[in-house]
Amino acid sequence: MSDKIIFLVEDNPDDEALTLRAFKKNNIMNQVVIAHDGVEAINYLLGPDxxxxxxxxxxxxxxxxxxxxxxxxxxxxxxxxxxKLLPIIILTSSREEQDLLNSYDLGANSYIRKPVDFNQFIAAVQQLGLYWLVLNEIPPVRR
Structure with a gap:
């Protein structure tokens, strides 16, 4: 198992299962930590523990x-x-241009619309994994 953790913030159980299945299909074996709402995500990353x-x-x-x-x-x-320096990829079904603009304005590193087709989604996850988990270098962590 890789020491590179993927933090998935997703409330839809079907999209969560689809994402985990796409990771498995692409042999992305990283540990996945899941938050099911925004408050849970903030508590995991910034909370007292x-x-x-x-x-x-x-x-x-x-x-x-x-x-x-x-x-x-x-x-x-x-x-x-x-x-503030952690890579954050927006993975959404939103087709709203304003969401795209707001995401980049607030500091997203990437914006990916979830493809409806599973094979397209597998291909997108493969590219995502190759770039963000293999090629990209992240800055040192601040605690």
Whole structure:
């Protein structure tokens, strides 16, 4: 198992299962930590016990989340020294141009629309894994 953690913030059980299946199909064996809403994501990364949690190599962040939407999560992560440099990839079904603009404006590293077709999704995850988990170098973690 890789020491590179993937932090998936996704509230839809079907999309979560699809993402995990796409990782498996692409032999991405990294540990995946999952948060099911924005508050859970913030608590994992910035909460009182966050120093005990594994630091993700990448964060895959959905925008349409309960309790706190993905844009607010992104804003909070970018405003904190501990997480402001972590790679955050927006992985969403949103087709709204304003979501795309707001995501980049708030500091997203990438914006990927979830393909409806599973084979296209597998291909997208393969590219995502190759670039963000193999080729990309992240800055040192601040605690």
């Amino acid at each position: 966050s120093a005990n949690n594994l630091i993700p190599q990448i964060i895959l962040l959905d925008l349409n989340l309960p309790k706190m939407d993905g844009l607010e999560v992104l804003k909070r992560l970018r405003s904190d020294e501990r997480t």
